[in-house]
Amino acid sequence: MTNRIPIFKQITLFDFxxxxxxxxxxxxxxxSPMLYRKIFREAGTPTSVLFSIDLVNVPAANPSSLYESILSTGKTSLSLNSSEIGDYDVLRIIRPGQNLNHLRSGPVNLDLSSQDITRSTVRIILSTEANVSNDGVSLHGEKLKIGTKVLIEGLIYKLQGVISDVSVK
Structure with missing residues (x-):
């Protein structure tokens, strides 16, 4: 017979x-992906990155004031894959063409299917520090890839767009 001490007698309630x-x-x-990303940071070198988001057919009664509001704030909140990844600096807003629909004159009609809502296309250029590795550019564990759907949000807007360009400074 050996003189073994049972291990369960050595474990206390505190240890358990x-x-x-x-x-x-x-x-x-x-x-939790957010907690996982905080504990295990992605590998890569933090580098200054510019990326563009194209917003197509943005419904707004006054698109110019909407875009001025985004620029005056200077920051916008960005969500990728249903998780918010932070606030980013808005550098520039480019309107590649004229509005797709024009406001008609006459009384204001609140029917959203009418032509009173102007739909416009715009490109927003954002700047941030991101991790750059052999796998590409990533923000808080989320890859920045052209074609990825994103959501930008501010005090008076919540708009869906698509990443159209990613460039490392």
Missing amino acids: IVVLFIGAGLSASSW
Whole structure:
């Protein structure tokens, strides 16, 4: 017969609670992408990056004031793949063409299917620090790729767009 000490007699209630909290923390971090990205930062070198977002058919009663508001704030919140990834500097707004529809004269009609809402196309140029690696450019664990759908949001707007250009300064 050997003189073995059973391991369960050496584990206290405190040890059990500590192991339980560690296990819960690890499972929560693997379940939550935001927490996972904070714990395990992506590899790469932080570099200054410019990227463009094209907003097509933006419905606005006064698109000029909307775009002026975005520029005057100087920042916009960006969401990729349904997760908010931060606020970014708005450098420039480019309107490549004229409005697709023009306001008609006469009484104001609040029917959104009417021509009272001007639809415009615009390109917003944003600037930030992002991680650049062999895999590409990433912001907080999310890859910046041309064609990726994004959501930009400010005090008076929430607009869907598509990343149209990514360039490293």
